[in-house]
Amino acid sequence: MDIFKGENEKLLVSAIMSLKNEKECRAFLEDVMTTKEIIDISQRMGVVKMLDEKQPYGAISKATGASTTTISRVNRCYQYGSGGYRTVLGRMKK
Numbered sequence: 001m002d003i004f005k006g007e008n009e010k011l012l013v014s015a016i017m018s019l020k021n022e023k024e025c026r027a028f029l030e031d032v033m034t035t036k037e038i039i040d041i042s043q044r045m046g047v048v049k050m051l052d053e054k055q056p057y058g059a060i061s062k063a064t065g066a067s068t069t070t071i072s073r074v075n076r077c078y079q080y081g082s083g084g085y086r087t088v089l090g091r092m093k094k
Contacts, residue, residue, distance in 0.1 A: 047074045048085045 004013060015032075019025045029038060046064040055063075057071050066074075078085045 044070070044074050047071050048078050048089065051075050051078055052089050 004010060015028065019028055033041075043064050043066050047060055047066050047070065050060045050063065051071070051074065057068055060066065060071050061068060074085075
């Protein structure tokens with residue numbers, strides 16, 4: 001299912017791709033998302049980083065505060081999703 005078919009979704013992707021540096025990225029994320037959304041997505045990034053490092057769920061939950069349900073959902077996307085997590089993790093390792 002392609003959730004990026006609509007004009008607003010295309011606009012969001014274009015906006016993200018137009019960002020040139022960390023300062024612009026932080027400013028955009030702060031404007032476009034609530035604090036809770038930033039915290040939730042940041043938590044998922046911490047979870048997927050630890051999953052990539054083969055950490056057990058218990059350690060991930062303790063370190064990130066994520067529930068096992070959230071860890072499982074992130075793991076499912078990491079393993080079987082569109083490859084977004086793998087792409088960014090691979091690039092961040094370089």
